[in-house]
Amino acid sequence: MYNYKLVIEYDGKDFNGWQRQKNNSNTIQEKIETACKKFFKHDIKLFGAGRTDAGVSAYSQVANFKAEEKVDLYRFRYSLNSLLPQAISIKKISFVPDNFHSRYSAKKREYIYKVCKEKRSIEGDFFYKINFDIDFKKTEKFIKLILKQRTFRSFCKKKEDKHNFYCKIYKFSFKAVKSRDEIIFRITANRFLHSMVRAIIGCALETGRGKITITDIKQQIKRGEKIDTYYLPAKALFLNKIYY
Numbered sequence: 001m002y003n004y005k006l007v008i009e010y011d012g013k014d015f016n017g018w019q020r021q022k023n024n025s026n027t028i029q030e031k032i033e034t035a036c037k038k039f040f041k042h043d044i045k046l047f048g049a050g051r052t053d054a055g056v057s058a059y060s061q062v063a064n065f066k067a068e069e070k071v072d073l074y075r076f077r078y079s080l081n082s083l084l085p086q087a088i089s090i091k092k093i094s095f096v097p098d099n100f101h102s103r104y105s106a107k108k109r110e111y112i113y114k115v116c117k118e119k120r121s122i123e124g125d126f127f128y129k130i131n132f133d134i135d136f137k138k139t140e141k142f143i144k145l146i147l148k149q150r151t152f153r154s155f156c157k158k159k160e161d162k163h164n165f166y167c168k169i170y171k172f173s174f175k176a177v178k179s180r181d182e183i184i185f186r187i188t189a190n191r192f193l194h195s196m197v198r199a200i201i202g203c204a205l206e207t208g209r210g211k212i213t214i215t216d217i218k219q220q221i222k223r224g225e226k227i228d229t230y231y232l233p234a235k236a237l238f239l240n241k242i243y244y
Contacts, residue, residue: 003100005064006046007092008032012057013125013235014087019051028052028088032063035083039076040067049102049242050109053195055234057126060091062242064102108170108243110188113201114236117181127182128236134183134208136176141214142207143172146200154220154227155200156193167191174204186240195231203229 010028012018020029029046036044049062077093084090099105116127146169153165171188185201206212206229220227 001066001068001098002070003064003066003096003098005062005094005096005100005102006032006090008058008061008063009089009091010058010061011087012052013055015054017052017054017056018048018058018061028061029063031084031088032080032090035080036065038083039071039079040069047102049106050192050239052239053234053237056237056239057235058239060241061239062102062106064096064100066098102242105244106242108188108190109192109239110171110186110241110243111192111197112238112240113185113187113197113232114238115183115185115201115205125235126238128232130205132209134176134205135210136174136208138210138214139174139204139208142204142217143174145214145217146172149221152193152196152200153224155196155203157195157199157231158193161193163191165193167193167196172200188243197237198232198234199227199229202232203227205232206230 012028015028016026018028020027020033029048033044033046036046044065044067046063046065052058052061073093077090080090114127116129117131119129120127150168151165152167156165167189169187169189171186174183174185176183185204187197187200203212203217207214207217212228217227
C-alpha cells in the first residue's frame with residue numbers, strides 16, 4: 001500500500017467548498033477523486049488537511065490517499081492536471097510514510113485574507129473592498145486580545161464543538177500596503193472553527209473603523225455571546241499553508 005501526498009492550488013469561488021457532499025458534486029474533493037478514479041480505474045478516498053468553505057481558495061491545500069499501485073509521480077501529476085478543471089491544479093505529488101494523514105498529522109494551518117480600498121478590475125474577485133478608513137492602532141489592540149484567547153465560540157457559526165471551541169492561535173498580523181491601497185491579514189492556528197477566520201477578520205475591521213470597542217468584545221466573549229460583527233465574504237480568503 002502506497003501513501004500519496006498532494007499539494008493543491010485552487011480558485012474556490014465557483015465551488016461549494018472542499019468537502020464532498022451527498023447531494024452536490026461541485027466540490028474540490030469530488031473533482032480530484034473523480035480524476036484519480038479515471039487514472040487508477042477504481043475509487044480513491046481523498047483526505048484533506050482543511051475543509052475550506054464554499055468560495056474559499058487555496059494556495060497550498062494538502063491531501064493524501066492510499067492505493068495498492070505504485071505509479072510514476074510525474075506521469076500521475078501530468079494526467080491529473082489534464083483531467084481537472086482550470087480552477088484546480090496539482091502542484092506536487094510525493095510518497096509519504098504510511099502513518100501520514102493530511103488532516104491529523106498537521107500541526108498548524110495558515111490563512112490570509114485580502115482587503116482593498118480601491119476598485120480593482122484585475123484580481124478584484126479575490127479582494128474584499130471597503131470604503132472606510134481604518135485606525136490601525138485599534139486593530140492592533142484587537143489582535144493582541146485575540147492572541148490571548150483560547151476558546152472561540154463567539155466567532156463560530158456552530159453551536160457545538162467536540163473540542164469545546166478551543167483553538168491555539170500562534171500568529172495573527174496584518175500588513176497595510178499604502179501604494180496598493182490594500183491590507184493583507186495573516187492568521188495561523190492549530191485548528192479553525194466554521195467561518196472563524198472570516199468572523200475574526202470582520203471584527204478586526206469593525207474595531208478599526210470604530211463600530212465596536214475592545215470593551216464590548218471582551219464582554220461578549222466572557223458571556224459566550226456571538227460577537228456583534230459580520231462574516232466577511234469567502235472570496236478573499238485563502239488557505240495559504242499547512243505545517244507538519
